[in-house]
Amino acid sequence: MEYAFLALLAIYALYKLKQQSNKIRDLEHQVSNVYLFLNTLSVPIFVKDKNGFYIECNEAFLNIVEKDKKDILNTKNTDEEMLYSLHEEMDKELLKKDNINYKEIFLLKSHKPHMYEFFKSSLTDSNGNYSGYICVMIDVTDHEKQENQLQWEAHQEVEKNKTILKKHEDDKLASAKFTAIGQLAAGITHEINTPLTYIKGNLEMIKMDFDDLPKDLPVKKQMFEYVDEMEVGIDRIATIVSSMREMSKQKEIGKSRKNIYTTLITSLIMSYNRSKQICDIYINGEMFTLESPKDKFEFYADIQDQRIEQAWIIIINNALDELQKKPNFIDRKFNINISEKSSQIKIEFKDNGGGIPENIMDDLFEPFISGKPESGIGLGLSIAKRILDEQNATINAYNESNGAVFEIIIDAS
Amino acid sequence: MKKIAIIDDEVQITTMIEKFLKRDGKYSVSTYNNPLSALSSLSSDTDVVLLDIMMPQMNGLELLEKLMEKYPNIKIIMMTAYSTLDKVLDAHRYGAENYIMKPFSSMSVITDKIEAITK
Numbered sequence: 018m019e020y021a022f023l024a025l026l027a028i029y030a031l032y033k034l035k036q037q038s039n040k041i042r043d044l045e046h047q048v049s050n051v052y053l054f055l056n057t058l059s060v061p062i063f064v065k066d067k068n069g070f071y072i073e074c075n076e077a078f079l080n081i082v083e084k085d086k087k088d089i090l091n092t093k094n095t096d097e098e099m100l101y102s103l104h105e106e107m108d109k110e111l112l113k114k115d116n117i118n119y120k121e122i123f124l125l126k127s128h129k130p131h132m133y134e135f136f137k138s139s140l141t142d143s144n145g146n147y148s149g150y151i152c153v154m155i156d157v158t159d160h161e162k163q164e165n166q167l168q169w170e171a172h173q174e175v176e177k178n179k180t181i182l183k184k185h186e187d188d189k190l191a192s193a194k195f196t197a198i199g200q201l202a203a204g205i206t207h208e209i210n211t212p213l214t215y216i217k218g219n220l221e222m223i224k225m226d227f228d229d230l231p232k233d234l235p236v237k238k239q240m241f242e243y244v245d246e247m248e249v250g251i252d253r254i255a256t257i258v259s260s261m262r263e264m265s266k267q268k269e270i271g272k273s274r275k276n277i278y279t280t281l282i283t284s285l286i287m288s289y290n291r292s293k294q295i296c297d298i299y300i301n302g303e304m305f306t307l308e309s310p311k312d313k314f315e316f317y318a319d320i321q322d323q324r325i326e327q328a329w330i331i332i333i334n335n336a337l338d339e340l341q342k343k344p345n346f347i348d349r350k351f352n353i354n355i356s357e358k359s360s361q362i363k364i365e366f367k368d369n370g371g372g373i374p375e376n377i378m379d380d381l382f383e384p385f386i387s388g389k390p391e392s393g394i395g396l397g398l399s400i401a402k403r404i405l406d407e408q409n410a411t412i413n414a415y416n417e418s419n420g421a422v423f424e425i426i427i428d429a430s
Numbered sequence: 431m432k433k434i435a436i437i438d439d440e441v442q443i444t445t446m447i448e449k450f451l452k453r454d455g456k457y458s459v460s461t462y463n464n465p466l467s468a469l470s471s472l473s474s475d476t477d478v479v480l481l482d483i484m485m486p487q488m489n490g491l492e493l494l495e496k497l498m499e500k501y502p503n504i505k506i507i508m509m510t511a512y513s514t515l516d517k518v519l520d521a522h523r524y525g526a527e528n529y530i531m532k533p534f535s536s537m538s539v540i541t542d543k544i545e546a547i548t549k
Binding site for chain 2: 206207210211212213214215216217218219221222225251255
């Protein structure tokens, strides 16, 4: 409001000046007549002749350029005005129009830039020819800041909505992919299991036949060894296929009471192909192998086992990514502990892979935050967190002993 | 001697189970690789049927329903290499006594289940 009033006042002054310009021939004389009036205004005002030389200005203008009047008058610019040529370009418009106004930064070498709105109005001599202009400068820096802030906030809001929309689309895509993979896995599982059944069964019967051979037959022991080796291989295939089968189950609608320890073992089996090349993994102090029983410990909670297994696999893979950076297999440590206290199950994944960088610690579970600039896109842990949220579990991460700890708490049932 | 029928479209599976069951001479075994021929020619004095869930022409659940209708006294054990237990639960609702997952953890699981339901 204050600016508008000042602008009106200045325009009124301009109007008076123009009225006078018809009566008084000399432009400098015209200006000096209103000089006292100009000085009463707190906004910077100056007058230039048709060649661009300052011929008058008020105190407010002298204050912002920090010059004496004598140093300005009859010069084209204040020497410190950085955008002089830009203003000069705008002034050419006044040859075509009576009034122009525009916003521009008024930049002096020694000051912070301020944004002004320049109201320029042409002056004419007694013959009606262009003889210069008068300019009123209104400081709109704060106003611009507010406007920019509003624009920035609006932009942020739009970006946020875009991110949410993208997340929904990604979720839908991930869900469709998972369904397709699930169906594919179910089909493959069935096709592998059938031949596996008669290979395994026949091998068992070969052993029965070997067993019937005379005890002292030299080749008997060796044949048993061969068959035992084959059985180890077949059992391994059967275990992996069985886990694949468990992972590919259709998404269960409701939660049910499941052993969290079993879900951990299933996830470790699924990750084994990778983990065996990186490090040994210990669960509750015992080294995990494909033969580890799935129900050695019992920690029951109401969960969707298939969903929670996905979260475990993400966390396990993240730890393996970090551990892989250590050159020696023997130096890599990865421990998983599961315990229960006061009806709460605590699962800890601890590695010694160097820990989580401090700069991403606060936003670790936000999408697109990654500690692996060379490979990660930062979605894994945000998905894991979302899954765990669905299961009413909490997840926290911190660094300890040169490594990361992911701690998950879930209510026991 | 208990009469066992094995119905599975995979010849290798029926042959293997037949050989296993005949080893000790405790069982009389017939095998079928086609569900329709099993339905038409299964002997009514069969004690136990080992029935695969996934078969062409007629799936195991349909055949189960028809067998239960035709031979209400026959005990049926479902076999599945499928990825979920949903079908097994359906089979149980239709009257199947038990189920075995493929691959079998051990061949003896077959005889254990047969003995358990024919005591």
